[in-house]
Amino acid sequence: MQDPAITPDLIAAHGLKPDEYERILEIIGRAPTFTELGIFSAMWNEHCSYKSSKKWLRTLPTDGPQVICGPGENAGVVDIGDGQAVVFKMESHNHPSYIEPYQGAATGVGGILRDVFTMGARPIAAMNSLSFGATTHRKTRQLVNGVVEGIGGYGNCFGVPTVGGEVRFHAAYNGNCLVNAFAAGLADADAIFYSAASGVGMPVVYLGAKTGRDGVGGATMASAEFDDTIEEKRPTVQVGDPFTEKRLMEATLELMKTGAVISIQDMGAAGLTCSAVEMGDKGGLGIRLDLERVPVREQNMTAYEMMLSESQERMLMVLRPEKEAEAKAVFDKWDLDFAIVGETIAEDRFLIQLNGETKADLPLSKLASSAPEYDRPWVEPAAPAPLGDVTAIDPIAGLTALIASVNYAGKQWVYEQYDTMVMADSARVPGLGAGIVRVHGTDKALAFTSDVTPRYVRANPVEGGKQAVAEAYRNLTAVGARPLASTDNLNFGNPEKPEIMGQFVGAIKGIGAAVAALDMPIVSGNVSLYNETDGAAILPTPTIGAVGLIENVADIIGCDVRDGHVLLVVGD
Amino acid sequence: MKARVHVMLKTGVLDPQGEAVRHALGALGFEGVNGVRQGKVIELDLAEGATEDQVKDMCEKLLANTVIESYSVELV
Amino acid sequence: MKARVHVMLKTGVLDPQGEAVRHALGALGFEGVNGVRQGKVIELDLAEGATEDQVKDMCEKLLANTVIESYSVELV
Amino acid sequence: MKAAVIVFPGSNCDRDLAVAFEAAGADVTMVWHKDSDLPRDVDIVGVPGGFSYGDYLRCGAIAAKSPVCTALRGHVERGGYAIGICNGFQVLTETGLLPGVLLRNAGLKYICRTVGLRVETSDSAFTQGYNAGDVLNIPIAHHDGNYYADEATLAALKGEGRIAFTYTDNPNGSQYDIAGILSDNRRVLGMMPHPERAADAGHGGTDGTALFRALTGALTAA
Ligand SMILES: Nc1ncnc2c1ncn2[C@@H]1O[C@H](COP(=O)(O)OP(=O)(O)O)[C@@H](O)[C@H]1O
Numbered sequence: 001m002q003d004p005a006i007t008p009d010l011i012a013a014h015g016l017k018p019d020e021y022e023r024i025l026e027i028i029g030r031a032p033t034f035t036e037l038g039i040f041s042a043m044w045n046e047h048c049s050y051k052s053s054k055k056w057l058r059t060l061p062t063d064g065p066q067v068i069c070g071p072g073e074n075a076g077v078v079d080i081g082d083g084q085a086v087v088f089k090m091e092s093h094n095h096p097s098y099i100e101p102y103q104g105a106a107t108g109v110g111g112i113l114r115d116v117f118t119m120g121a122r123p124i125a126a127m128n129s130l131s132f133g134a135t136t137h138r139k140t141r142q143l144v145n146g147v148v149e150g151i152g153g154y155g156n157c158f159g160v161p162t163v164g165g166e167v168r169f170h171a172a173y174n175g176n177c178l179v180n181a182f183a184a185g186l187a188d189a190d191a192i193f194y195s196a197a198s199g200v201g202m203p204v205v206y207l208g209a210k211t212g213r214d215g216v217g218g219a220t221m222a223s224a225e226f227d228d229t230i231e232e233k234r235p236t237v238q239v240g241d242p243f244t245e246k247r248l249m250e251a252t253l254e255l256m257k258t259g260a261v262i263s264i265q266d267m268g269a270a271g272l273t274c275s276a277v278e279m280g281d282k283g284g285l286g287i288r289l290d291l292e293r294v295p296v297r298e299q300n301m302t303a304y305e306m307m308l309s310e311s312q313e314r315m316l317m318v319l320r321p322e323k324e325a326e327a328k329a330v331f332d333k334w335d336l337d338f339a340i341v342g343e344t345i346a347e348d349r350f351l352i353q354l355n356g357e358t359k360a361d362l363p364l365s366k367l368a369s370s371a372p373e374y375d376r377p378w379v380e381p382a383a384p385a386p387l388g389d390v391t392a393i394d395p396i397a398g399l400t401a402l403i404a405s406v407n408y409a410g411k412q413w414v415y416e417q418y419d420t421m422v423m424a425d426s427a428r429v430p431g432l433g434a435g436i437v438r439v440h441g442t443d444k445a446l447a448f449t450s451d452v453t454p455r456y457v458r459a460n461p462v463e464g465g466k467q468a469v470a471e472a473y474r475n476l477t478a479v480g481a482r483p484l485a486s487t488d489n490l491n492f493g494n495p496e497k498p499e500i501m502g503q504f505v506g507a508i509k510g511i512g513a514a515v516a517a518l519d520m521p522i523v524s525g526n527v528s529l530y531n532e533t534d535g536a537a538i539l540p541t542p543t544i545g546a547v548g549l550i551e552n553v554a555d556i557i558g559c560d561v562r563d564g565h566v567l568l569v570v571g572d
Numbered sequence: 573m574k575a576r577v578h579v580m581l582k583t584g585v586l587d588p589q590g591e592a593v594r595h596a597l598g599a600l601g602f603e604g605v606n607g608v609r610q611g612k613v614i615e616l617d618l619a620e621g622a623t624e625d626q627v628k629d630m631c632e633k634l635l636a637n638t639v640i641e642s643y644s645v646e647l648v
Numbered sequence: 649m650k651a652r653v654h655v656m657l658k659t660g661v662l663d664p665q666g667e668a669v670r671h672a673l674g675a676l677g678f679e680g681v682n683g684v685r686q687g688k689v690i691e692l693d694l695a696e697g698a699t700e701d702q703v704k705d706m707c708e709k710l711l712a713n714t715v716i717e718s719y720s721v722e723l724v
Numbered sequence: 725m726k727a728a729v730i731v732f733p734g735s736n737c738d739r740d741l742a743v744a745f746e747a748a749g750a751d752v753t754m755v756w757h758k759d760s761d762l763p764r765d766v767d768i769v770g771v772p773g774g775f776s777y778g779d780y781l782r783c784g785a786i787a788a789k790s791p792v793c794t795a796l797r798g799h800v801e802r803g804g805y806a807i808g809i810c811n812g813f814q815v816l817t818e819t820g821l822l823p824g825v826l827l828r829n830a831g832l833k834y835i836c837r838t839v840g841l842r843v844e845t846s847d848s849a850f851t852q853g854y855n856a857g858d859v860l861n862i863p864i865a866h867h868d869g870n871y872y873a874d875e876a877t878l879a880a881l882k883g884e885g886r887i888a889f890t891y892t893d894n895p896n897g898s899q900y901d902i903a904g905i906l907s908d909n910r911r912v913l914g915m916m917p918h919p920e921r922a923a924d925a926g927h928g929g930t931d932g933t934a935l936f937r938a939l940t941g942a943l944t945a946a
Contacts, residue, residue, distance in 0.1 A: 100639045152834050156865070157775040159736025213584050237639050239581070241588035243734050243778025250733075298584060311586070334733060335595070417834045419865045421921050422773075424740035427928070438926055553926055578689055592780035593690065593711070600789055602706055604695025610781070613654055613689040614669065619680025626678070633676055635669070661872065664830050664897070688781075710789060713782055713818065715825050716872065 003034035003304070014041035020372055027366050035303045035352060035359040039367070042270030042308055043277065046529055049371035052495040053527045056508045060525075061516045066484055067523055068189060074115040074266060075185075076523025077192055078485045080549050084439065085192065086446055087121035088184035089524035090129075090489040090545040094531060096237050097179040101146025105179050106154035106240040107312055112183040113158060114266040117249045118315060120193040120256050121185025124423060125437045126155050128165040128181050129450045129489070129543045130414075133174030135406050140169070143177050150240075151181070152417040157242035158249070161426050162418035163435025164448050166543075169406045170455075175533025180489040180526075182450055182545040186439060193256060195265040195275075196282035197318045197344050202262060204276070204287060204342040207331060208248045208314040210297035211272075214238040215310030244313040244336070251334040252315065258330065260323030267314040273307045275316040276342075277350060281368035283318075286349040289342035291359070303352055303359035318344060378501035384459045432559045434475045436550065445550040447481035454539035461503045465510025465542055472546035473518045480557040481548030486515060488525040488544055493537025495529045503540040504529075511542060520546060573618050575627045576646045579636045580611035611641075649694050651703045652722045655712045656687035687717075698723075725750045725943040729770040730796070730812075732757045732787050737773030737920065741809065744920035745770065748936035749944075760791040767943040768805040769796055771812030773865070773918060783826060783868045784814030793819050805849065805943060806912045810866055813904070813914035822907055822914045823881070824873030829866070830897025836865040838929065840892030841903055841917055845885045848906055850913045853938030859892055860931035862917040864903075869916040871898040871905075881905055889915055 004010060011021050014037055024032055024040050032040065046052060062070035068085055069077035075089035093108025109126065116123050128151050133140045155162050160183065197204075215238050255261060263283065265275040272289070280287040291306050301309075319327055324340075331338035345351070350367055352360035393401075402408050411430070420429040427445055428436035434449040451471040457464030469486065476483045488511060493500040515522055531538045550556060581587045587609050594608040614635055616627065627645045636643040657663050663685050670684040690711055692703065703721045712719040727750040731738045742752045753763045757776075762769060776787035787793065793815070800806055800821050808816035816822040829835060841862045843854040854860070873881070878899060881887050889904035896916075904915030919932025 100637060102637075103640065149833075156834060156836075156867075157734065157736075157778065159774060209586075212586055214586065239586045239588065239640060241586065241778070243588065243592070243775060243780070246736070246775075247733050297586070412837075416837050419834075419836050421836065421863055421865060421918070421927075422736055422740070424737070424743065424921050424923075424927065427926055580689070580691070588778060589780040590690075592778055592786060596710060596777070596781070596786040596789060597706060600706075600709055602702070604698060605692060606695065607693035609691045611689045611691070613656070613687045614666075615656070615685045615687070616681060617683035619682065622680060630673055630676075630678055634672055662827075662897075664828055664832055664870075668832055710785065711781070713785065713825055715874075716827070 006031055006034065006037060011037070014038065015045050016041055020044060023372065027370055028362060033360060035307060036362055038304045038308050039273050039360055039362065042273045043367055044371045047269055048274055050527055051372045052374050052376050052529060053504070054373050055375055056505055059508060060512050060522045062521050062523060064485070064519060064521045067521055069192065070521070070523045071525060073194055074118045076485065076487060077119065078523060078547065079189060080439070080444065080446070082442065083189050085187050085189040086184055086547055087116050087119045087187055088182065088487055088545070088547055089115050090180055090182040090487045090543065091115065091526040092489050092491060092528040093179045093181065094177065094491065094528050097147055098143070098177050100237040101143050102150035102153065103237055103239050105147040105150030107238050108179050108181045109151055109154040110240045110242065110245050110312055111268055112181045113160065113245060116183045116185040117252055118193065118264055118266040119187065120191050121187035122253060123160045123183050123185040124425065125184045125435065125446070125448050126160045126162045126182060127435065127448055127450045127545060128162065128179065130165065130167045131173045131178035131541055132169050133177065134171040135169050137171070137174045147177065147179055148414050148417050154240055154242045156419040158246050159422050161420050161422050161437065162415065163420060163426060163437060164430050164450060165415070166450055167411050167414050170539060172539045175536065176531045176538050178491050178531070178538065178541055180491070180543045182487065184446065184448060184547060191256070193261055193264050195263050195279050197263045197279040197285050198283050199262065200285065200344055200346045202344045203319045203321055203324065203340045204289065204344065205317045205319045206294055206314070206337065206339045206341045207317055208336055209241065209244050209311060210295045210337060211301070211306055211309045211311045211314070212297045213301065213305050213309060216305050216308045238310055238312050240312050247334040247336055248313050248315065251330050251336055255327055255330045258323060258326050260320050260327040262318040262320055264315060264317040267316060269310055270308055271310055271314060272316065277364060277368050279316065279318060280344070280350065280364045286345040286347045286351065286364050287342060288345050288351040289353070291352060291354040293339050293341045295337040295339050303354045307352065376495050376501045377498045378505050379498040381461060381499060381502045381506065427553055427556060428479065434479045434481065436479060436556060438553055443552045445553045445556065447476050447479050447548040447550060449475035450543055450545045451475060452541055452543045454541045457503065457507055457540040457542060461506025461540060462510040465507035466514040468542055468544045469511055469514035469518060469520065472544045473520060476546055476548035478557065480555050481550045483518060483520045483546060483548045485523045486520045486544055486546040488522055488542055489528065490525065491528045491531055491538065491541040491543065493530065493532045500537055507540055507542045511544070573620055573622060574648045575616045575618055575622065576648055577614040577616065577627065577631055577635055577643055578611060579614065579641050579643045580609060581640055582642050585640045649696055649698060650724045651692045651694055651698065652724055653690040653692065653703065653707060653711055653719055654687060655690065655717050655719045656685060658716055658718050661716045725768065725940045726763070726766045727752045727768050727770055728755045728762050728766045729772055730755050730757065730792050732774065732776035732790065734776050734778050735772050735774035737810065737918065740920045741770045741772040744923040744932070744936050747923060748940045750940050755792055757790045757792045760795055762795045762799055768807065768939065769799055771806065771808040771815050773810030773812060776811055776815060779811070784811060784818040787815045788818035797821065800912055803909065803911065807850065808914040809918055809920065810916055813916055814868065816912065816914045821912055822905060823877045824871055826868045827870040827872050828868050829870050834867040835895050836863065838863045839895055839917065842890045842892055844887045844890055847885060848888065848910045848913065849939055849942035850935055851888055852942065853934030861922065861929050862919055862932055863921045864895060864917045866916055869896045869898065871902040873899065884908065888913055889917070
């Protein structure tokens with residue numbers, strides 16, 4: 001098959017702006033090949049490069065004596081004493097879920113679980129924060145059904161208890177629902193695995209499911225505003241296979257115990273490209289891949305397709321060569337693919353070959369570090385109009401209205417579709433405040449919560465950002481947990497609009513101030529921008545996921561209100 | 573009158589069910605099973621006079637998710 | 649060569665999925681849908697020379713649960 | 725008592741079941757699905773919850789054809805004890821070791837919640853720690869727990885007192901509210917609810933403990 005010629009249209013279709021293309025020419029000193037163009041577009045899109053948000057993310061407090069690893073790896077790592085650590089992160093799958101609710105949400109759960117077990121942690125808890133359009137909107141019912149079933153379908157089969165989350169409805173999400181998935185895992189603090197490759201001539205190993213043409217171009221989609229060409233972009237959704245993911249998790253954790261793993265990285269958006277570049281870059285090495293060795297499930301895949309495929313349930317690893325046989329045996333046991341697809345090299349090159357033909361030859365460190373970074377203009381959002389007089393309402397009528405409203409009603413319909421107790425360590429399942437999971441075999445427990453109130457953030461991004469953190473903090477302390485650290489999933493509209501960028505900047509300032517004051521550093525996170533349909537943005541929704549430690553499960557503050565108990569209001 | 577609708581995952585879309593079945597058939601000793609795809613069949617009992625176009629409309633609106641699935645309609 | 653297997657719940661066994669589809673079609677405004685049954689279709693890609701009997705054997709051993717399901721085989 | 729817990733690649737309650745057995749004093753060995761032998765002298769085999777082979781095709785169908793299930797069948801035919809919980813129950817019906825099938829829940833949704841479970845008979849090694857009529861609080865977590873069998877089978881189950889547990893408030897459409905049944909020699913129990921999730925104080929309920937204790941008692945004495 002002939003590669004298409006590089007035309008301005010093709011460049012635009014890859015989401016690259018003319019000045020960004022100029023920059024590519026500058027870096028490589030020649031026109032890119034088709035495969036190289038694909039690689040650049042994957043590395044430079046908002047989703048992978050954080051080009052609009054990086055400047056502001058850097059301002060967030062990420063340190064503390066409890067932090068073992070902050071942002072930058074697959075997930076954050078926090079010390080919980082006794083040589084153990086909790087590993088967690090939250091990530092969005094908004095656009096895919098809107099297009100194919102079941103599979104979009106399912107693969108979102110799959111992605112976040114992989115982020116956690118790639119670091120050497122066994123997932124022990126999941127949460128999900130969901131924002132849907134008005135209940136009267138024609139698409140809402142189908143989206144709610146599909147998303148909730150997809151989250152359950154994946155998490156339940158994989159075998160992780162879902163212990164918390166949020167569900168909200170608001171017309172601002174009519175054309176753009178939000179699906180934010182959180183996962184946390186447990187690891188030994190001295191057995192955390194990172195992505196930096198080391199050593200020259202080390203085998204690069206492909207693990208897990210086979211590669212198909214899934215979502216070629218998907219990473220570009222996740223960062224593009226929706227419009228009516230959405231139909232054409234549809235086939236970019238993948239089908240998740242939680243059964244394979246479960247085996248991949250067991251095999252990976254077993255493999256890690258053999259001492260065979262030098263570094264490991266999950267293949268998320270733009271799978272092979274991002275994972276290989278990241279491993280090489282962090283280790284100061286080059287990488288050579290021989291694509292004919294990649295396990296594929298379809299015939300005649302091109303280098304472009306293999307480098308951009310988003311097939312799920314895959315990982316890339318740098319292996320200690322002397323352990324090859326032992327490592328392969330583990331993957332054979334679990335009936336998963338294991339293939340050496342390349343090696344680390346000393347030169348700073350990302351060299352992609354297919355049947356001996358060079359398809360891409362790029363300076364690897366430049367590819368990783370030269371992504372554009374924007375200081376997007378922003379304006380202070382206008383102060384909201386004063387509320388005016390609030391009509392007096394009978395307190396009981398008010399209470400009834402609140403309890404009956406979709407946003408405050410019980411969410412059993414949702415969380416009863418999730419296995420909240422698998423692993424038999426759930427000490428508090430969803431229903432009231434934070435979920436609690438025991439640290440298996442100890443007296444300790446971890447509490448999890450996810451919070452944000454988007455209308456506050458819209459009214460005042462700084463205060464709304466603070467409020468989200470404060471609510472998470474209160475949810476943890478209310479069950480008797482000591483808050484440890486947090487993760488964020490920042491969902492906003494189009495950052496190229498100064499008002500939206502203003503919301504983003506304000507929310508980050510608020511979150512930063514609050515996590516500093518409450519000593520709940522941000523150890524991982526995710527940014528989802530361009531959540532707009534036909535120019536209308538969602539409510540600014542910076543979801544905060546937070547984790548707290550309970551030294552002794554016996555000390556959990558209960559919520560069983562009984563006759564004779566005294567009710568106290570604490571605080572202002 | 574009756575209509576029969578087949579809904580299959582589009583070619584190229586991963587079919588984990590089909591794969592699992594293929595694997596299991598192999599383990600049971602059935603040889604030469606090169607590929608398996610699993611889909612849904614929906615049999616509709618319709619009032620007289622229903623047309624193929626109506627059934628197609630049902631597929632588009634409900635029975636199939638055309639993002640990942642293709643369908644075919646047979647009136648019987 | 650290819651074989652196509654249909655697996656349906658036996659008549660008399662309640663089919664809640666079919667019922668739900670019938671209900672949903674009604675809610676979408678499709679009239680005259682008197683009944684819906686939902687089953688599975690399994691498409692097998694087989695080595696040349698495979699026989700109908702072999703496929704039936706696959707159905708008996710794995711593809712159908714004959715306590716509640718009936719199956720039919722078509723070679724194509 | 726020696727217990728073996730089967731591990732399919734998609735089992736996810738295998739550890740939970742082993743923990744519950746151990747807490748009741750059993751000696752537990754995990755057995756891989758590709759093994760064609762069970763450990764020697766095993767008293768009871770536990771088939772745990774989860775999604776054995778992804779539960780593709782039908783829940784438990786592919787698992788029922790695994791090498792370890794051939795060994796399990798031999799064990800049961802020799803009069804050995806077995807317990808299948810949730811997916812394990814589905815596997816036991818697919819192997820034919822228990823009659824009937826588990827269909828998709830009537831509401832078509834996965835349901836995870838703690839339900840009321842009535843003990844229908846105390847006449848088995850599994851249920852002798854309870855009194856018939858006791859109502860227990862035990863969690864369920866399944867998509868396909870709607871028990872179905874033909875009239876003759878149902879009549880036999882009822883007539884022979886082989887319905888072990890029923891739901892007090894049927895969550896899934898199960899015939900006769902059936903939540904768990906016994907084999908004709910009363911040595912094989914299949915149940916959809918998870919007693920291993922109500923087996924220590926941290927679970928918020930301990931109504932499942934008596935099942936595991938009774939088993940260890942009965943099988944250790946035997
Ligand atoms: N999508 C969801 N998944 C799991 N649990 C949920 C979900 N939505 C809400 N919940 C649970 O329902 C309860 C009430 O939700 P919410 O009103 O947001 O909590 P709170 O105000 O107590 O933090 C909480 O325990 C929460 O974890």
